[in-house]
Amino acid sequence: MTDQAPDGEYDAWLDSIEAGEGYYLECGNGHGWLPPRRVCPQCHDRDLSREGLPDSGEIASHTTITVPTPQFEDDAPYVTAVADFGPVSVTGVVRGADPADVALGDVVGLEVGERATTGDRLVVFRPR
Ligand SMILES: [Zn+2]
Numbered sequence: 001m002t003d004q005a006p007d008g009e010y011d012a013w014l015d016s017i018e019a020g021e022g023y024y025l026e027c028g029n030g031h032g033w034l035p036p037r038r039v040c041p042q043c044h045d046r047d048l049s050r051e052g053l054p055d056s057g058e059i060a061s062h063t064t065i066t067v068p069t070p071q072f073e074d075d076a077p078y079v080t081a082v083a084d085f086g087p088v089s090v091t092g093v094v095r096g097a098d099p100a101d102v103a104l105g106d107v108v109g110l111e112v113g114e115r116a117t118t119g120d121r122l123v124v125f126r127p128r
């Protein structure tokens with residue numbers, strides 16, 4: 001038995017962000033998660049519903065990467081961050097801001113971008 005849905009569900013979630021219809025999964029007790037999930041990891045509720053992701057979030061933590069792994073070589077320096085969108089925490093890369101200017105509590109929008117090095121899709125936070 002596993003709590004994880006197939007990997008394709010995360011790609012589908014990225015598609016929903018690109019379409020402007022981002023969502024998260026919420027259990028009956030109001031815990032929010034990003035897909036893939038089948039069970040709430042906090043209360044083990046299996047009744048997860050899709051809720052619309054808020055348009056903007058707030059940066060809860062951030063780290064500036066100046067010496068990246070090879071797959072991020074052409075992106076450096078860049079800022080990885082965790083931002084709270086309502087009840088869910090989303091991890092992504094901040095773009096459109098000088099790394100030195102990124103601060104806790106910054107309000108950011110959510111979009112899908114590409115890694116400069118590999119072209120893989122990733123979550124991008126854009127300061128509002
Ligand atoms: Zn829960």
